[in-house]
Each structure stands twice: as C-alpha cells, then as structure tokens.
Amino acid sequence: SQTIHQWPATLVQPVGSPLSLECTVEGTSNPNLYWYRQAAGRGLQLLFYSVGIGQISSEVPQNLSASRPQDRQFILSSKKLLLSDSGFYLCAYGQTNTEAFFGQGTRLTVV
Amino acid sequence: GQQLNQSPQSMFIQEGEDVSMNCTSSSIFNTWLWYKQDPGEGPVLLIALYKAGELTSNGRLTAQFGITRKDSFLNISASIPSDVGIYFCAGPFSSGSARQLTFGSGTQLTVLP
Numbered sequence: 001s002q003t004i005h006q007w008p009a010t011l012v013q014p015v016g017s018p019l020s021l022e023c024t025v026e027g028t029s030n031p032n033l034y035w036y037r038q039a040a041g042r043g044l045q046l047l048f049y050s051v052g053i054g055q056i057s058s059e060v061p062q063n064l065s066a067s068r069p070q071d072r073q074f075i076l077s078s079k080k081l082l083l084s085d086s087g088f089y090l091c092a093y094g095q096t097n098t099e100a101f102f103g104q105g106t107r108l109t110v111v
Numbered sequence: 112g113q114q115l116n117q118s119p120q121s122m123f124i125q126e127g128e129d130v131s132m133n134c135t136s137s138s139i140f141n142t143w144l145w146y147k148q149d150p151g152e153g154p155v156l157l158i159a160l161y162k163a164g165e166l167t168s169n170g171r172l173t174a175q176f177g178i179t180r181k182d183s184f185l186n187i188s189a190s191i192p193s194d195v196g197i198y199f200c201a202g203p204f205s206s207g208s209a210r211q212l213t214f215g216s217g218t219q220l221t222v223l224p
Contacts, residue, residue, distance in 0.1 A: 034212075042217045042219075043214070044214040046212075098142050100201075100212050102154050102155070103153050105151070107151070
C-alpha cells in the first residue's frame with residue numbers, strides 16, 4: 001500500500017535560520033509530488049510540484065525552494081527564514097494525475 | 112488559475128442534523144474531490160467524483176457531481192461530533208507538465224452536542 005511520511009510534525013525556528021522539511025512516499029514509483037502551505041487553517045496554497053527527479057516547478061515567488069533528489073523524496077528548504085514563513089506545510093503525492101494524498105503536515109513557527 | 116467558490120464558510124449544527132455544502136466554479140471540471148481536514152492533520156480524501164451527474168456515497172456522506180460540471184455538493188447525514196473539521200472541495204487542472212489541484216476555501220464544520 002502507498003504511504004506518505006512527512007517530518008517533523010512541529011518546528012520552531014528563529015528568524016534567519018535555515019529550514020529543511022522532508023517528505024517521502026512509499027509503495028509507488030514516479031509519483032507527482034507537491035508542497036502546499038496552509039495559513040490560519042484555511043486555504044491550501046500550492047508552492048511547488050515535481051513530476052520527476054530534479055524537476056521542480058514553482059507556483060509562487062517566495063523565500064523557499066524545493067528539491068527532489070530521489071524519486072520518492074521531496075524536500076522543502078529555506079536559507080533564511082522570515083516571520084511570514086510561519087504556517088502549516090503539507091506534502092502530497094498524486095499517481096493518477098487526479099487525486100492527491102497528503103502527509104500529516106508540519107507546523108512551522110518562525111520566532 | 113482556476114478558482115473554486117465554496118460555501119458556506121462555516122457551519123454550526125446540532126448533533127444529529129444533516130449538513131450540506133457546495134462548491135462552484137466558472138470553469139468545467141472533469142473530476143470533483145472532497146477532502147476533510149481534522150485539526151493539525153493533513154486533508155484526507157473522502158469522495159472522488161468522475162462523471163457529470165454522478166452521485167456517490169461513503170457511509171453518511173453523499174456527494175454529487177453537478178450536471179453542468181461546474182459544481183458539486185457534499186451532504187453529511189445525522190452528524191456526529193467526529194464530523195468536526197474543515198471540508199474542502201478540489202478539482203484538477205493542467206498546468207505545465209503536471210496536473211494540479213485547486214482547492215476551495217473550505218467549510219469549517221462545528222457539531223454541537
């Protein structure tokens with residue numbers, strides 16, 4: 001069966017510090033992978049998506065970047081966090097180009 | 112980009128009552144998805160609809176794919192406390208090299224005992 005793992009669950013980071021959130025998918029190959037951000041418990045905003053290793057598309061300009069070093073690994077990064085980067089980050093995968101399945105999310109608080 | 116208008120934004124209902132929420136779009140969708148998000152968790156797919164006019168049930172949940180392909184409805188019957196959460200509609204569209212999902216703004220459901 002297919003599963004998605006995202007960690008950490010919560011993170012408190014100071015302004016200006018780097019960020020690395022990791023997401024891995026099991027039980028499937030060559031999935032589409034997505035990073036979403038959700039502010040204030042509403043509104044899922046697509047940040048990045050990837051259709052294959054090393055292929056990243058960005059939806060919105062921001063202080064974040066994404067990488068896909070392996071087929072089932074998707075990483076969200078920042079060199080220097082801003083206060084406005086706080087939020088709930090969700091990784092998701094899709095196999096059929098229709099549904100998307102989400103990880104548990106990471107609550108990031110930048111202080 | 113594609114936009115989905117979801118209503119109502121929030122609902123407060125008594126346990127045992129039925130709930131109805133809907134989603135509309137100015138564009139045609141070939142698939143409609145309904146997700147539920149519990150507090151602090153990722154959204155979970157509840158129902159997927161693939162055909163105009165389709166009516167699909169999942170336990171106490173029933174969703175319909177509008178005949179115009181521009182709307183969808185989700186009904187919850189005999190609500191219980193664990194129905195609390197945010198419900199999102201979503202539809203896929205093509206952008207660049209991948210299919211993406213656009214989401215409604217969500218309906219926050221509160222069930223009062």
